Amino acid sequence: MDEMTRISVSGDRPYDVLVGRDLLDELPGLIDGAVRAAILYAAPLKQRAEAVAEVLRRAGVRPLPIEVPDAEAGKSIEVAARCWDELGAAGFTRTDVVLGVGGGAVTDLAGFVAAGWLRGVRWVPVSSSLLGMVDAAVGGKTGVNIAAGKNLVGAFHPPAGVLCDLGLFATLPADDLVAGLAEVVKCGFIADPVILDLIEADPAAAADPDSGVVRELVERAIRVKVDVVGVDLRESGLREILNYGHTLGHAIEKHEAYGWKHGHAVAVGLVYAAELGRLTGRLDDATAARHRSVLSLLGLPVSYRADAWPDLLAAMRIDKKARADTLRFVVLDGLARPGILAVSDESVLAHAYAAVAS
Structure with a gap:
């Protein structure tokens, strides 16, 4: 050992x-x-x-x-x-x-x-x-x-x-390992930007199961989660930030009858959340664009079907973060600065989806 x-x-x-x-x-x-x-x-x-x-x-x-x-x-x-x-x-x-x-x-x-x-x-x-x-x-x-x-x-x-x-x-199949990295990328954007630096410096090592980079990425991502759940076990506040990218991600999984890998769906969800933050003036253009570039370096998907939007919106309405008729999303106010955005205007949601629609 x-x-x-x-x-x-x-x-x-x-x-x-x-x-x-x-x-x-x-x-x-x-x-x-x-x-x-x-x-x-x-x-x-x-x-x-x-x-x-x-x-x-x-x-x-x-x-x-x-x-x-x-x-x-x-x-x-x-x-x-x-x-x-x-x-x-x-x-x-x-x-x-x-x-x-x-x-x-x-x-x-x-x-x-x-x-x-x-x-x-x-x-x-x-x-x-x-x-x-x-x-x-x-x-x-x-x-x-x-x-x-x-x-x-x-x-x-x-x-x-x-x-x-x-x-x-x-x-593990190589695709499974890479799919799991979507959750690691999420941790980089919400709390530990060193994760993003490591991936950008050597994306091949980040996807190599025998590399020391993978071990560091795993340990850093676990520490991000540990720091959150130790304070908020029952998702009454801070823990919601761990759902960054998951609101759309879970909707995609449901739309695919869970045939898509969780990490692939979350990757698209991360790009969507970044676009939602950018369109509402919460996130700068460069950090929003960085989502797409980091995920693409790993070969993760960054877009989804344009015709799926009505079904995805319906699925998001019963997301765990929703309150009454208001959808709530985790967005960024800057790198490693997560917050909550309440949205009742469906046009904003649709415009953000247009940026990830294929």
């Missing part, structure tokens, strides 16, 4: 995010006292789940593997209900633990299952993707999708700890 980085999350229920390689031996220390551990995983991560199960057995913990559908297909009430049935059949108690082995979709589901079982048991994300590490695994947001939209049903339920194994990046 190479040198491990420990990033602490503060708040009412503090925990540590462990970043490094070959971290599974750290798992028993995070779940001390558990007799049983449910391991939620999708088929592509079966081998990884089996390795987790073996570590647990050696520690005297009985593993309960539960295979779930891959990606967003696994984030449903029906899948969660099946998991709860399996926990019940296995006699899960309050001292037992749920593990999510995989990307952001699996860890979102695992956290939601843990939050619902006995009104809350411990859980640990064993994250396998860059997107999962910098977004879903940290912060205690759990949830599933419903027909009305993404992540509209869920709970705030902080994990007992988080394992971010960088060694797994080498097993």
Whole structure:
């Protein structure tokens, strides 16, 4: 195991995010006292789940593997209900633990299952993707999708700890790694511009799973999120800034029936949010243009279908930040200066979309 980085999350229920390689031996220390551990995983991560199960057995913990559908297909009430049935059949108690082995979709589901079982048991994300590490695994947001939209049903339920194994990046398709970088870019614009400098200096290294640049980007992005969620777990204020680019992004995902990668949708959403800030006089032209250039350096999409606008607008109306009939967006008042923009004039929204429409 190479040198491990420990990033602490503060708040009412503090925990540590462990970043490094070959971290599974750290798992028993995070779940001390558990007799049983449910391991939620999708088929592509079966081998990884089996390795987790073996570590647990050696520690005297009985593993309960539960295979779930891959990606967003696994984030449903029906899948969660099946998991709860399996926990019940296995006699899960309050001292037992749920593990999510995989990307952001699996860890979102695992956290939601843990939050619902006995009104809350411990859980640990064993994250396998860059997107999962910098977004879903940290912060205690759990949830599933419903027909009305993404992540509209869920709970705030902080994990007992988080394992971010960088060694797994080498097993990811290159496109998945790059898609995850959209969340990293987001962190650069809302809080840590060094992230943007690193990508602009060497975009190839930023997308190389074995590079030290990727590790620095991951750790910087995690620290941005940790600094926010430690202050505002339940998204009552500051945490909303982590949704930069997500209002349109989630609408695109819904429009694509979740066939688009989350990072690809967020990339377009970031460009849209920048244009919205520029058109309303909140953001300067150069910083708005930088969104498009940084994302393009990584090969991420920066435009979406022009004919989709009516459907996207309808989806955004039920965004979590909306209040009554007013849509609210995270925008920038300058680099690393996020704020909230309330918009009731649909023409402004449409004009901003014209800048990303293809």
